[in-house]
Amino acid sequence: MHTNPTSPLLQLGGMQVAYGGIKAVKGIDLELYRGELVSLIGANGAGKTTTLNAIAGSLKIAGGEILYEGEKIHVLPAHKRLRRGIALVPEGRGIFTRLTVEENLRMGAYTRNDTDAIEQDLERVYSMLPRVKERLAQIAGTLSGGEQQMVAIGRALLSRPKLLLLDEPSMGLAPLVVEKIFEVVQSVAKEGVTILLVEQNANLALEFSQRAYVMESGKITLTGSGAELLTNPKVRAAYLGEAA
Amino acid sequence: MEIFLQQIVNGLVVGSVYALVALGYTMVYGILGLINFAHGDLVMVGALTALQTMMFLMGVAPGMSPVAMLTLSLLVAIPVCMLLAFTMERLAYRPLRNAPRLAPLITAIGVSFLLQTLAMIVWGRNYHTFPQLISTTPVQPIEGVFITPIQITIIIVSALMMAGLILLVTKTKLGRAMRATAENHRVAALMGVDTNMIIALTFVIGAALAAVAGVMFASNYGIAHYGMGFMPGLKAFTAAVLGGIGNLGGAMLGGVVLGLVESFGAGYIEQATFGFLNSSYQDIFAFIILGLVLIFKPTGLLGERVSDRA
Numbered sequence: 268m269h270t271n272p273t274s275p276l277l278q279l280g281g282m283q284v285a286y287g288g289i290k291a292v293k294g295i296d297l298e299l300y301r302g303e304l305v306s307l308i309g310a311n312g313a314g315k316t317t318t319l320n321a322i323a324g325s326l327k328i329a330g331g332e333i334l335y336e337g338e339k340i341h342v343l344p345a346h347k348r349l350r351r352g353i354a355l356v357p358e359g360r361g362i363f364t365r366l367t368v369e370e371n372l373r374m375g376a377y378t379r380n381d382t383d384a385i386e387q388d389l390e391r392v393y394s395m396l397p398r399v400k401e402r403l404a405q406i407a408g409t410l411s412g413g414e415q416q417m418v419a420i421g422r423a424l425l426s427r428p429k430l431l432l433l434d435e436p437s438m439g440l441a442p443l444v445v446e447k448i449f450e451v452v453q454s455v456a457k458e459g460v461t462i463l464l465v466e467q468n469a470n471l472a473l474e475f476s477q478r479a480y481v482m483e484s485g486k487i488t489l490t491g492s493g494a495e496l497l498t499n500p501k502v503r504a505a506y507l508g509e510a511a
Numbered sequence: 512m513e514i515f516l517q518q519i520v521n522g523l524v525v526g527s528v529y530a531l532v533a534l535g536y537t538m539v540y541g542i543l544g545l546i547n548f549a550h551g552d553l554v555m556v557g558a559l560t561a562l563q564t565m566m567f568l569m570g571v572a573p574g575m576s577p578v579a580m581l582t583l584s585l586l587v588a589i590p591v592c593m594l595l596a597f598t599m600e601r602l603a604y605r606p607l608r609n610a611p612r613l614a615p616l617i618t619a620i621g622v623s624f625l626l627q628t629l630a631m632i633v634w635g636r637n638y639h640t641f642p643q644l645i646s647t648t649p650v651q652p653i654e655g656v657f658i659t660p661i662q663i664t665i666i667i668v669s670a671l672m673m674a675g676l677i678l679l680v681t682k683t684k685l686g687r688a689m690r691a692t693a694e695n696h697r698v699a700a701l702m703g704v705d706t707n708m709i710i711a712l713t714f715v716i717g718a719a720l721a722a723v724a725g726v727m728f729a730s731n732y733g734i735a736h737y738g739m740g741f742m743p744g745l746k747a748f749t750a751a752v753l754g755g756i757g758n759l760g761g762a763m764l765g766g767v768v769l770g771l772v773e774s775f776g777a778g779y780i781e782q783a784t785f786g787f788l789n790s791s792y793q794d795i796f797a798f799i800i801l802g803l804v805l806i807f808k809p810t811g812l813l814g815e816r817v818s819d820r821a
Contacts (some may be wrong), residue, residue: 325697349703361698363691374691377684378703426703 274337276301276461277322277430281331282341284314284321291317293485294331299430299463304456306464306472306493308506309482315465316358318482319432322463323355324348335430350378352429356436358465360419364408368399371407371418375425385425392421395451413444420451424460431455433464437471449475469506473497481506513655518778519771524662524731526770527669531724532747533754533762534676535717541757542693542713543608545615549599549622551744553592553718556626557725558641558735559634561588565642577644581726589722595626596718600711623744630737638736641729665727672720673763679716680759689713693757742794746773749801755814764812772796 277299284292292314299305307315320326322333324345333341340348354375363371372392376385393400396417402410407418416436423431433452437445445468453475456462466472473479473493481489481502489502496502532554539547561584568580603622607615645664649657680686692699692709700706728743729735750769754761777793804811 323701325701344705345697345700346703346705349701355701357698357701361695361701363694363698365694366687366690370687370690373684374687374699374702374704377688422702 273300275299275334276336277463278334279318279322279331280334282318282321282328282333283330284317284326285329290329291485292321295482295485295487297480297487299461301429301461302456302459303478304452304462304464304476306466306476306479307482308466308469308472308479308496308502310506311467312484313482314485315482316434319355319434319463319465320357323353323432325355325357346378349426349428352427353432354423354426354428354430355432356416356419356423356434358434358438360412360415362407362410362415362419364406366407367403368405368407368410368418369403372399372422372425375422378426388425388427392424395454396421413440413447416440416444416448417451420448420455424455428460431460431462433462435465435467437466437468445471469502470497473502513653514778516653516656518774520656520658520662521778522771522774523767524658524665524770525773526750526767527666528724528728528731528743528766529747529750529769530763530766531669531672531720532743533750533766534673534759535721536748536751537754537756537759537762538713538717540751541759542689542710543604543615544612545604546619546748546756547604547714547717548616548619548744548748549626550717550721551742551747552623552626552630552740553596553721554725554728554743555630555735555737555740556595557588557592557722558729558739559630559639559725559737560591560722561585561726562639562641562729562735563634564588565644569642580642581644581730585723585726588726589719592718592722592725593715596714597711600714605707605710623741627737627741634737636737638734641733641735643730643733645730647733659731661727661730665731668723668727672723676716676720677759685712746794746797749797751811753800753804753811755811758811758813761811761813768812769797769800772800 275298279295279297281294281296282292283290283294295318307318309315317326321328324343328341332339335351335353340351363374372389376388379385398414399417399421402414407415410418420436436448436452449471452462464472464476473496476493479491479493479496480487481496489496532551535550536547539545564584564587565580568575568583599622603618604615607618643661645661647659647661649659651657680689688699688704689709691702692704692706696706746769747766750765751762753769754765773793773796776796777790780792781789
C-alpha cells in the first residue's frame, strides 16, 4: 500500500484501554512519523506500558482508534500486527526462558521465509550484540538481565520491524549495561526504524529522543521535543528528581 | 528368567501404547494447562472408526491384503480423530480459554461422556471383535519368551511416531513455535505466531497419536467397544503425571515405566500376596503409582516445576 511519506506512521486517536471497568488509558492522541525516535515518559501506573501493549495488540482498546500506515489496525490480532511491521520488546523482556538463545532469536524471524536474509540478519544482530553470540546454545533463562534484554531487542529486530516499541529497556539493569543498550537503540534508530520508547529513566529517554510525550494517570499532559522537555521545570520536578 | 524377560516384553508393548496416549495429555497440558480428560476417548474413536473401515473394506474388496487393509483403516481413523479433536478444542475448550481452571476441566469430563455416549449410539453397547490383521501367532526370539508380530509392530510403530514427534518439536520452526507458545502465549503472538492455530494443532497431533494407539490396542486384544478408551486414558494420564506432566520425554518414560510396573505387578502379584490377589488386579498398580507420585514427587520423574493445577 502506498502512503504519503509525510503522513504519520502511527497515529493514536482518542485511544482508550480499560482493565475490567477501570480505564487505564483515557483517550490519548499520539503521532509518530517515519524515522522518529519518540519517548513516552511518566510515573508508574500512568498507562505507558498499557499504551504499548495496545499498539502491539496484546490488549484490546476500549475506544478511539489506532491508525498505522493510514489503516485501522486495532481490529487485527497481535500476530497480524507483527506481520505489518510492529514489534514490541515487552516489559520484563518476555524471553522464552526454556528455549536457547538462538531459538529465541529465530522466533523473531518466525513470519519470514527468506532463509538467506534471516542468516544475514542474525549475523548483524551478533555483530551488534557480541555477548549474545557467545551464548547461542545456552538456555535463555540462564542469561543475566542485560543479556536477556539484548536478546529481546535482537529478537524484535529479526522481524525487520518498521515500528519498534520498547518497553522499559533499562529496567533493573546496571548503568553500564543501560549505556550499551541505548547505544544499540540509537544505532537501530539510525538505520531508519521508527521507535516508540517507554522509559522510567526520563533523563536518559529525553536525551535520546527527538520528541516525547508525558503521560499522567492515563492522559497525555505534555508534549514537545526532547530538549524542550529536559529543560521544562515541571518535567524536571516531576520526573527528573529535582526540587521545583 | 524367562518369566522376567516375558514381563519386560509385555510391559514394553502396553507401555508404548500408554506412552503414545500420554503424549497427547502432556502436549495439551504443556500448552494450555488443561487436563483433557476426553483424550482417552479418542483412542476408542480411533479403534472403532478403523473397525468400521475394515468392515466396509471386507465387504467391497474381500481379497485385500491385511496390511493394506490396516493401513487404509488407519488413514481413515487418524483424520477422523484429528477432526474430532479440532472440533472439541474449537467448541468446548476455546470459549473457556480465560475461564477459571475448573471450568475447562469439568468440560473435558463432559466431552468424554459425550464421546462415549455418541459412540454407544453409533456402534452399540456390545463388544466388537476387532480383526487381528497382523499375525498373533507368537514367535520365540529367546526360548520361553513369546512375542507376537502385532506386539513387535506396536513397539516399532510407537517408537517411530515418538521419534517423529520429538524431531518435530525440537528441530522444526513449527515445534519451536509450539514450545514458545507453551511458555508464553502473549509473547509468542508478538513474534507473529498464530497461537490459536498452534493450540489447535497441538490437539490435532495428540489425536493422531491416540488414533494409532487405539488401532494398535484393539489389534492386540482383538476387541473394541465404546468404553475401551476410559481405562487406557486414565493409565496414560497417570503415565504423563509420572513422567512430569508437560514434558514430552517424561510422557514417554512414564508410559514405558508404567507398562513395566503393571506387567511385573500382574506377573508377581499372586506370589506376593500368597494367592489373595491375582493378575486381574493389575489395574491397581497404575493408581498406586499415581497416588505415590502425587504425594512424594508431584513434579514427576522429569518435571521441572511443581504444578498447582487441577
